[in-house]
Amino acid sequence: MTARNEVLQRIRAALGPVPDQVDVPRAYRMGSGRPPGDPQLVELLVDRLLDYRATVVEAADGDVASALAEILADVDGVVLHAPGVPLQWVTGVDVVPDDGRDARALDAQVAAAVTGSVVAIAATGTIVLDGSPTCGRRALTLVPDIHICVVDRHTIVETVPEALARLEPTRPLTFISGPSATSDIELSRVEGVHGPRTLIVILA
Template sequence: MSAREEMLARIRQARGDVSGATTVPRSYRTSGEHAPGSDAVVAELVDRLEDYRATVVRAAGDDTAIGAAVASALAERGIREVMRPPGAPEAWAAAVDVARTDDGTGGARELDAVPAVVTGCVVAVSGTGTIALDGTPLCGRRALTLVPDTHVCVVRVQDVVQTVPEGLARLDPTRPTTLVSGPSATSDIELSRVEGVHGPRTLIVVVAG
């Protein structure tokens, strides 16, 4: 069968003109060789994130230690104000001089004046260096994580998996999902890299635990 005939056959099948269904191969990997949260997947995630020019900070798993790591990372950049979504622990922002909670009313202009935000995440995929946010109170609304110039994202080690199928299994497909792989960046035709075009210019990942 030619490519044209196959394409037309699929169109007819989709329209219900023929019976039977095409068998879709499902032989791809559904899990990695390393367990979620293991030292191996955490090390791989850190390697990928740093390769993408994100800043990675390690911290203990308690909220106070996470808050200290957040404040230190921001202070190094001269940032002393942070906003958090309503579901993020208060302790994550408590050590920053000015800490506010997003009430969901601020638009793009108001959020553009916020120097940094700190959020949690749903899952992180070590194989691709990708962090997933889903708009829940822990992750915050999408605008909160895309408009401010600096995003501090807390990733707990137990939420790190190795493969994309493992990561997708932890997501709710009915929620708005944002996938983050390093700071926002793009390149022009001459491959000149520009950061902060369609998201935060700076991504700081606090790996906790």
């Protein structure tokens, strides 16, 4: 017997017999059965977002461009949008496509970013981006001080499992629950440390 085998044998003896593997119940709660975009889910998402100090704007008749133009009237500086957002969102609005500038330039030169989203979770007030052309690259949504995110109400589901079932797990997923905020040991809240100080959600 080698020294290695002797050591392993002593470890096995010390650990004792290995118990049989026990099946863990996997009957997780998936949701209430409400379809995506149900008015109650929309109301719940808005309630959560407001509680997280986000701003929620309803796009009348789905007119995202008008809602966006009204928001940007109070924004001073360059505004970039994710390259794959629908053209009707930005037609007639003073925004330009993301040109790939690095994080330092985004911080110094860009006031706000406009993106879409892939799914929203009403129960947690969370919006998910997947790095697709509509959602944009991660730096675009984390570095500028203002993130304006368009959420299609038909992509609002109730629970996290429902959202995960709609996502491609190999994509670079970003889960956003309100503006960036952190607290020190004395619970002093500071916003904008790890991401945008302001989150504005346009419900389309």
